[in-house]
Amino acid sequence: MFLPAGSQDETGVQIANRLKASEVFRKVTEKRNFKAISTPVVEYAHTFTNEIAGMDLQSMLKWFNSEGEIEVLRPDWTAAVARAIAKQHHAFQKWSYQGSVFRMDKDGTESRQAGIEIVHANPFLGESECLLTAIQYLKELEIEEYVIELGHTGIFEQMILPLQLNQDEEEALRLAMHEKRMDLVEELLINYSDEIKQDLVKLIDAYGGIDVISHYEKVWSGHPELLAILQHIRKLIELLEATGVSEVIVDLGRVKNLPYYDGAMFRGFVTKDGSTCFSGGRYDRLYKQFEQETTAVGLAFDVDLLAQHMMVENSCSRACILATPETHAIAEKHRKELPEEIVDIQYELQNETVYNTIYTIVRDNNQYKVVKR
Numbered sequence: 001m002f003l004p005a006g007s008q009d010e011t012g013v014q015i016a017n018r019l020k021a022s023e024v025f026r027k028v029t030e031k032r033n034f035k036a037i038s039t040p041v042v043e044y045a046h047t048f049t050n051e052i053a054g055m056d057l058q059s060m061l062k063w064f065n066s067e068g069e070i071e072v073l074r075p076d077w078t079a080a081v082a083r084a085i086a087k088q089h090h091a092f093q094k095w096s097y098q099g100s101v102f103r104m105d106k107d108g109t110e111s112r113q114a115g116i117e118i119v120h121a122n123p124f125l126g127e128s129e130c131l132l133t134a135i136q137y138l139k140e141l142e143i144e145e146y147v148i149e150l151g152h153t154g155i156f157e158q159m160i161l162p163l164q165l166n167q168d169e170e171e172a173l174r175l176a177m178h179e180k181r182m183d184l185v186e187e188l189l190i191n192y193s194d195e196i197k198q199d200l201v202k203l204i205d206a207y208g209g210i211d212v213i214s215h216y217e218k219v220w221s222g223h224p225e226l227l228a229i230l231q232h233i234r235k236l237i238e239l240l241e242a243t244g245v246s247e248v249i250v251d252l253g254r255v256k257n258l259p260y261y262d263g264a265m266f267r268g269f270v271t272k273d274g275s276t277c278f279s280g281g282r283y284d285r286l287y288k289q290f291e292q293e294t295t296a297v298g299l300a301f302d303v304d305l306l307a308q309h310m311m312v313e314n315s316c317s318r319a320c321i322l323a324t325p326e327t328h329a330i331a332e333k334h335r336k337e338l339p340e341e342i343v344d345i346q347y348e349l350q351n352e353t354v355y356n357t358i359y360t361i362v363r364d365n366n367q368y369k370v371v372k373r
């Protein structure tokens with residue numbers, strides 16, 4: 001039988017690693033005082049597609065319920081958690097969750113996430129705690145080779161303000177920036193001021209170390225809003241560096257990849273192949289749909305991807321006890337003599353090479369004994 005495009009089976013090491021990644025995530029977040037939350041897999045589409053959350057219904061797995069409402073398989077944890085906690089009292093809260101999201105615009109329809117959301121916190125504290133939690137988690141998974149990238153939605157938004165673009169034009173330009181398509185940016189802005197056009201094109205290349213920030217502090221010296229953003233990113237980098245993390249870069253040309261972001265954005269890349277292992281950012285505006293003024297920030301790890309990059313567990317030694325239907329019970333009892341080993345019982349030895357030790361059952365003085373072969 002075949003599977004629909006985007007669905008896939010999973011076996012062996014990938015599952016073992018994924019379960020380990022989940023367990024480590026639970027421990028790390030528990031120690032940092034995150035409270036676990038779970039939301040249902042089936043939700044109303046509106047939770048994600050409303051004007052503020054702004055996600056695209058097209059990419060969701062959806063159907064009509066008996067009342068004619070559109071229901072979806074959870075496409076995003078952040079909006080679901082916001083819905084779940086919106087009615088709670090306004091206090092500093094740290095939430096953690098683990099589970100699948102379903103979207104058709106990604107490689108696999110189902111992807112497993114482990115994420116955190118921090119609400120009602122001082123903005124700098126919330127962002128720092130997100131990043132430091134991510135760093136501790138990667139460390140405990142022994143994933144050492146990664147780069148953290150910081151960006152901010154405000155840069156692109158401030159720069160295009162004078163252009164007064166309509167929503168479609170803005171979206172098209174944002175996509176061109178996201179894809180780092182200089183030619184397209186130029187083309188889309190053909191009828192607009194050369195200066196802003198050139199500044200945006202240059203911004204596509206504005207990524208790298210802290211020197212990029214120093215450079216743009218000079219370029220934007222007359223622009224207090226942009227300077228404040230640079231200052232904010234610089235402070236985050238300094239905090240990370242002070243805790244020993246040096247692999248931090250900035251991408252000033254980065255635009256939001258989710259409609260609800262408004263503020264700092266972060267991503268983690270695995271150095272080996274450049275894949276994105278976590279992604280997140282500030283999204284205070286998502287709470288406006290519940291008429292709440294608050295701060296909210298979070299990030300989510302792609303657990304499937306982490307599982308691929310984790311070392312294969314140095315698994316315990318494997319033993320095989322060769323038995324017969326008559327001696328099967330003896331073999332089963334012998335398991336407790338081998339508490340540290342993975343024990344398989346076979347009637348006829350197959351896959352001999354996978355075992356470190358093979359036992360057979362012999363009869364001695366009318367008694368069965370399990371002995372090494």
Ligand SMILES: N[C@@H](Cc1c[nH]c[nH+]1)C(=O)O
Binds near residue numbers: 077078279280298
């Ligand atoms: N929900 C985001 C990650 C995130 C968590 N909190 C904020 N952002 C995603 O799926 O990419």
